[in-house]
Amino acid sequence: MIPELGQFALIVALILSVVQGVVPLVGAQTGNRAWVRLAWPAVSGQAVFVFLSFACLVWSFLQNDFSVAYVANNSNSALPTLYRVSATWGAHEGSMLLWVVMLAFWGVAVAARSKHLPEMFAARVIAVLGLISFGFMLFTLMTSNPFDRLIPAAFDGRDLNPLLQDPALAIHPPMLYMGYVGFAVAFSFAIAAMLEGKMDAAWSRWARPWTTIAWVFLTLGIALGSWWAYYELGWGGWWFWDPVENASFMPWLAGTALIHSLAVTEKRGLFKSWTLLLAISAFSLSLLGTFLVRSGVLVSVHAFATDPERGRFILAFLVTVIGGALALYAWRAPLLKSDEGFGKVSKETFLLANNVLLIIALLVVLLGTLFPLFMDAMGGGKYSVGPQYFAAVFVIPTIPLVLLMGFGMHSIWRRDNFSRIARRLRVPMAAAIVLGVALPWMLYGRPSVMTAIGFTAGLWVIGTALFDPVGGLLDKSRKVRVTRGTWGMIVAHFGIGIFILGVTATESYSIHRDQALRIGESIEVSGYKVTFESLKPATGPNFTATEASFVITRNGEHVVSLNPQKRTYRVQRNPMTEAGIDGSLARDLYVALGEPLGGEAWSMRFQYKPLVRLIWLGCIFMGLGGLIAISDKRYRVVVKKENKASGREALAGGTS
Amino acid sequence: MWRSLIPIAVFAVLVWFFNRGLGMDPRIIPSPLIGKPAPEFSLPVLGDRSRQVAMADYRGQVVMVNVWGSWCSGCRAEHQTLLAIAATGEVPIIGLNWKDEDRDAEKWLHDLGNPYQVNLVDVEGRTAINFGVYGAPETFLIDKQGNIIHKFTGPIYWQAWTEELLPLVRQAKEAT
Amino acid sequence: MTARQQRMLIVVLVLAGVGVATTFGLRAFQENLLYYYTPTQVQAGEPPLNRKFRVGGLVVPGTVGNEPGKLEKTFDLTDNGAMVTVHFAGILPDLFREGQGIIAHGKLNDEGVFYAEEVLAKHDENYMPPEVAESLKQIHGEEPSQ
Numbered sequence: 002m003i004p005e006l007g008q009f010a011l012i013v014a015l016i017l018s019v020v021q022g023v024v025p026l027v028g029a030q031t032g033n034r035a036w037v038r039l040a041w042p043a044v045s046g047q048a049v050f051v052f053l054s055f056a057c058l059v060w061s062f063l064q065n066d067f068s069v070a071y072v073a074n075n076s077n078s079a080l081p082t083l084y085r086v087s088a089t090w091g092a093h094e095g096s097m098l099l100w101v102v103m104l105a106f107w108g109v110a111v112a113a114r115s116k117h118l119p120e121m122f123a124a125r126v127i128a129v130l131g132l133i134s135f136g137f138m139l140f141t142l143m144t145s146n147p148f149d150r151l152i153p154a155a156f157d158g159r160d161l162n163p164l165l166q167d168p169a170l171a172i173h174p175p176m177l178y179m180g181y182v183g184f185a186v187a188f189s190f191a192i193a194a195m196l197e198g199k200m201d202a203a204w205s206r207w208a209r210p211w212t213t214i215a216w217v218f219l220t221l222g223i224a225l226g227s228w229w230a231y232y233e234l235g236w237g238g239w240w241f242w243d244p245v246e247n248a249s250f251m252p253w254l255a256g257t258a259l260i261h262s263l264a265v266t267e268k269r270g271l272f273k274s275w276t277l278l279l280a281i282s283a284f285s286l287s288l289l290g291t292f293l294v295r296s297g298v299l300v301s302v303h304a305f306a307t308d309p310e311r312g313r314f315i316l317a318f319l320v321t322v323i324g325g326a327l328a329l330y331a332w333r334a335p336l337l338k339s340d341e342g343f344g345k346v347s348k349e350t351f352l353l354a355n356n357v358l359l360i361i362a363l364l365v366v367l368l369g370t371l372f373p374l375f376m377d378a379m380g381g382g383k384y385s386v387g388p389q390y391f392a393a394v395f396v397i398p399t400i401p402l403v404l405l406m407g408f409g410m411h412s413i414w415r416r417d418n419f420s421r422i423a424r425r426l427r428v429p430m431a432a433a434i435v436l437g438v439a440l441p442w443m444l445y446g447r448p449s450v451m452t453a454i455g456f457t458a459g460l461w462v463i464g465t466a467l468f469d470p471v472g473g474l475l476d477k478s479r480k481v482r483v484t485r486g487t488w489g490m491i492v493a494h495f496g497i498g499i500f501i502l503g504v505t506a507t508e509s510y511s512i513h514r515d516q517a518l519r520i521g522e523s524i525e526v527s528g529y530k531v532t533f534e535s536l537k538p539a540t541g542p543n544f545t546a547t548e549a550s551f552v553i554t555r556n557g558e559h560v561v562s563l564n565p566q567k568r569t570y571r572v573q574r575n576p577m578t579e580a581g582i583d584g585s586l587a588r589d590l591y592v593a594l595g596e597p598l599g600g601e602a603w604s605m606r607f608q609y610k611p612l613v614r615l616i617w618l619g620c621i622f623m624g625l626g627g628l629i630a631i632s633d634k635r636y637r638v639v640v641k642k643e644n645k646a647s648g649r650e651a652l653a654g655g656t657s
Numbered sequence: 658m659w660r661s662l663i664p665i666a667v668f669a670v671l672v673w674f675f676n677r678g679l680g681m682d683p684r685i686i687p688s689p690l691i692g693k694p695a696p697e698f699s700l701p702v703l704g705d706r707s708r709q710v711a712m713a714d715y716r717g718q719v720v721m722v723n724v725w726g727s728w729c730s731g732c733r734a735e736h737q738t739l740l741a742i743a744a745t746g747e748v749p750i751i752g753l754n755w756k757d758e759d760r761d762a763e764k765w766l767h768d769l770g771n772p773y774q775v776n777l778v779d780v781e782g783r784t785a786i787n788f789g790v791y792g793a794p795e796t797f798l799i800d801k802q803g804n805i806i807h808k809f810t811g812p813i814y815w816q817a818w819t820e821e822l823l824p825l826v827r828q829a830k831e832a833t
Numbered sequence: 834m835t836a837r838q839q840r841m842l843i844v845v846l847v848l849a850g851v852g853v854a855t856t857f858g859l860r861a862f863q864e865n866l867l868y869y870y871t872p873t874q875v876q877a878g879e880p881p882l883n884r885k886f887r888v889g890g891l892v893v894p895g896t897v898g899n900e901p902g903k904l905e906k907t908f909d910l911t912d913n914g915a916m917v918t919v920h921f922a923g924i925l926p927d928l929f930r931e932g933q934g935i936i937a938h939g940k941l942n943d944e945g946v947f948y949a950e951e952v953l954a955k956h957d958e959n960y961m962p963p964e965v966a967e968s969l970k971q972i973h974g975e976e977p978s979q
Contacts, residue, residue, distance in 0.1 A: 331665050390862050390865035394862065398854075578927055598904065786891055
């Protein structure tokens with residue numbers, strides 16, 4: 002009964018989303034206020050039924066209702082409770098429902114915070130969100146219904162893919178989707194602005210916190226995915242340039258560009274149409290990501306269920322949403338003229354350069370991801386683009402990006418002077434260059450040119466980010482009031498610096514050794530002695546395992562004992578490697594067990610990864626920076642004042 | 658004015674590529690075996706391992722070989738259809754139980770019903786390889802001379818049976 | 834330097850930078866394009882020697898072997914037409930099994946042995962197309978008749 006209730010709730014939500022999507026838009030166009038106001042009850046009602054539907058699916062998982070096909074395929078009675086909940090979004094059907102839930106959540110959030118917005122405008126934003134919800138719910142119900150019954154019911158479930166039975170991956174999809182779907186809000190703001198044909202500083206101030214919070218979720222979601230891949234999937238790699246990863250990284254790059262371009266639009270009223278285009282792009286790339294992952298046009302190592310029929314639907318949806326938005330853009334963008342100019346050297350220039358370079362980086366990723374598809378479509382054969390392409394080409398736009406980041410932070414609006422900025426930043430610049438060569442040399446050995454550039458870049462960003470706060474601490478007379486917005490920027494940029502250091506050290510100085518070892522044997526790798534001590538069986542709730550014990554010593558001193566496992570899950574019977582990791586800020590030691598090689602020997606992999614944790618720590622700082630920035634009080638107080646005025650305006654517009 | 662049309666033009670080109678990409682299902686793997694003799698095998702029977710059944714035993718008959726395993730959700734999905742096909746009596750279905758445990762397979766047949774005339778256990782997985790099996794379920798039609806005339810990839814559904822497989826079966830049965 | 838010369842210098846520097854970056858980018862792109870060949874194509878001598886490519890197929894049961902206690906192992910890949918022997922010195926992925934579809938990256942040596950740098954096992958054995966839901970409904974809705 003519960004699954005039917007869930008399906009029924011989803012159908013009700015679908016109907017309400019039509020009301021939410023159509024009535025307020027028509028009302029706004031014809032000046033019917035009652036229709037406009039229908040947006041609020043419609044979005045709340047839609048959300049209630051979507052949440053109810055989702056709760057029904059979670060309930061079916063908790064109750065082990067194997068008469069539901071989706072539950073039978075992705076759960077098992079021996080599965081721990083936490084994973085039974087996360088199994089809800091462990092495969093295609095449920096993750097689509099999760100997407101709808103997120104969209105409903107954002108819709109309600111916008112509606113709840115819309116007291117600050119002109120009524121007409123808010124109604125349009127909510128309506129656009131409703132239309133997107135409609136598309137996704139229709140997709141879910143028509144091609145991927147998670148409530149489909151399995152008759153006769155299964156005796157027991159097929160179990161959740163063992164790879165997904167992990168705490169980080171339990172929360173990775175919700176975080177990522179919060180980000181993806183969050184860009185729908187910025188997208189809806191852009192559509193509403195184009196419909197009204199008006200885009201002022203107040204618009205940017207409304208759009209900014211929504212964009213930033215979505216970006217924060219996306220940043221943390223990607224970081225979680227990378228962290229999971231590191232210890233669970235990739236034998237110690239943290240990023241593979243896999244299509245699925247790229248699908249989440251491209252909206253991130255577009256979103257990052259959008260955040261910066263929004264700053265210019267808010268402060269200076271420039272780049273208006275460009276900002277709109279980025280807002281459309283960020284969400285379009287999120288949709289594209291879904292398309293790439295779900296349709297099977299690109300084959301990926303993350304083997305989600307792929308399916309051309311679903312792909313067709315998503316493609317049609319893409320054409321409607323993105324095509325419609327871009328058509329509106331082509332029609333309306335020329336109306337949005339920026340009237341002011343800016344100096345050749347100014348904050349505007351640096352932010353423009355930031356945007357150009359981010360977009361180049363985005364195109365690099367897009368080209369590498371889609372090239373195999375292009376070649377195949379042209380009949381050119383089956384190609385793939387190796388990860389080395391991305392690694393080599395991605396740094397080309399990012400090196401100048403990082404260099405300019407330091408200058409941009411310290412430049413001023415309208416008109417600036419390059420020698421003034423350079424003079425001001427000569428200390429961090431000199432320090433970054435000297436330390437960028439000396440630090441890795443002292444810590445890890447002679448750096449290559451790229452390593453030195455990487456360290457210099459990381460230190461340069463950290464130095465320029467912390468320059469003002471540290472300067473303020475040292476020199477009490479220089480009292481500068483720093484807003485929360487600026488603090489957010491400082492913390493996020495500091496996070497980028499940390500991230501760059503982590504990536505450079507890990508990529509330059511990691512050591513990895515595959516070896517065949519017998520029990521009692523040991524290997525020596527750059528000062529570490531790794532001894533294969535013993536092998537014993539182990540069991541978990543739904544798996545059995547072979548657990549090895551490795552003792553690591555350095556200069557005769559005990560460092561750590563690691564116990565990597567080779568697991569076999571009872572239902573799916575795929576072997577799974579559970580690595581043993583000793584983590585610290587300075588370095589990770591990583592031991593993974595391969596397979597038995599005969600003669601009592603096992604293959605094993607040992608890895609030493611310096612500063613690898615800075616990669617994810619950097620992402621946490623970026624997210625933290627975003628959160629600090631949106632706590633800035635100007636997003637509340639000033640908006641309130643302005644709202645009264647624009648609210649009245651809207652009223653007048655509605656009645657005339 | 659024209660500048661603002663660039664984004665939608667770029668998008669149109671991308672859509673064109675995606676649409677072509679969708680037309681090419683990465684799962685469609687042409688079987689090089691169509692029209693060629695089915696691989697010879699002699700395999701033990703599920704439930705009675707001492708008995709062996711060989712491909713040659715079916716010479717002169719049209720048969721349908723269905724590759725399945727109790728671990729495979731697609732096989733569960735097609736099971737009802739297989740039972741319905743068996744009920745029509747048009748063609749004997751030979752099961753090739755692949756990468757499975759005998760106990761699980763027997764329980765499956767006991768609980769869900771048995772559409773198979775006989776089930777063979779592919780212990781080494783070698784027969785499945787010889788048939789070019791990439792996944793389960795896969796179904797092969799074999800004519801009276803022992804040639805593979807058709808391969809169906811994925812779960813069989815009723816419409817696929819009536820429109821795609823049944824005409825081939827009837828045609829093969831009429832041929833000498 | 835006059836302002837004009839200064840501007841010229843900046844333009845030249847930017848152009849040079851873009852040029853160098855594009856050259857590097859294109860080279861990296863070309864070097865990392867990996868073409869996919871089947872074992873039949875490999876046996877027919879289609880792939881070039883000393884250039885990396887990918888080969889995919891099924892692991893032939895009974896051919897996976899290694900000297901006891903040694904990491905190096907060999908196995909045969911087939912597409913049901915031809916076979917190619919793959920040599921790999923590393924840890925095989927968890928999903929690697931006999932009879933499983935895999936993809937290997939690497940180079941072919943003079944004796945026709947494929948030296949893999951990386952082995953990927955990513956084939957999903959479970960087909961589940963969309964027509965199924967439709968057909969299930971049909972079957973339960975009306976008992977199929979002849």
